[in-house]
Amino acid sequence: MDRNIPASRILGTGHYLPSQVLTNDDLARRVDTSDEWIRSRTGIGQRHIAAPEEASSDMAAAASRLALEAAGLSPNDLDAIIVGTISPDKRMPACAVYLQQKLGVTNNCPSFDLSAACAGFIYGLGVADAFIRASQSRYVLVVGVELLSRVIDWQDRATCVLFGDGAGAAVLGPSDGDGRGIVSTHLYSDGSKANDLHIPGGGTLMPFSAEVLERREYYVRMNGQEVFKYAVRAISRAAGTAIESNGLTPNDIDWVMPHQANKRILDGVRQRCGVPKERFFINIEETANTSSASVPIVLDQAVRSGHVRRGQNLVFCALGGGFSWGSALVRW
16 A cells, blocks of 8 residues: 555544643742743743643543544444553553543453653554554544643743643544545654653652652653754654655645644744744643643644644644654645
8 A cells, every 4th residue: 555645534633621720920929930931931821730630531531532522433433542641640551541441442442552752642643543554443542641730840940831731632544545634654763862851760760769759850850952952853854754755845734733842942843844834833822831732732723723624734743752753744
């Protein structure tokens, strides 16, 4: 089968953002910062924070139900569930099995997590497309979900201003053969940068201990300058690959839906990839950086608002811890 002929397409999307909103002014009462300082550096005005009783799988389930409804499918129609997350309910088992449970899926379909941080949803699309292309699955649910408010250090101004909670979901099924669907995905990693964006403690290398707790090493740590430089280069190159490898030019792209990292990274990507600024779908001011959830949240918002129309060319692109990054070209 020609790799450039879509085997799968997105049948329905959904997203969920917790009702509690933490504004920059609210955050300034917790840490030494201000609305002006945050906006000027990140473009963020607020972030959504999960309620104490909410888990990642709860948010994933809310987004997934909307995606299934939009696709006209029931939970037991699913042949696989893939969840991109770095903030699962528990270290074991996968967030995906709790999602399977909460959706009421009883057909024993494989359900598993991917850990590619902010690129998790795009990685999930690549795996789901391969499953459908190989006729291993017919309908696959792909979710990006993060409950980052519980893995960031609220005493660290460099990170706590950036992140928020949320979930986005997409149901994939077979293409109709009309050229619409997942045209290509492009996935990459660079393990030499693993310690520039990571959670040091809590794993087998540095198990939980009194020292880990005292040093607050169970929270996200980031080398912001290195992440910024690498992200601009890698995301723009990945977006360019998605465009050029399919014989297109930047003018052929109707929408770029990038990971909502921060405004400066987004500005750098826009300048490099050549797609006009007005064709970037941006929501970072309202949602902040929701890691693996950001691309599917943007997608669902664009679909439900009517910005995305049949036949349009969409580019998804993201980079996260690992460093792991990727892109996808989708013909809607």
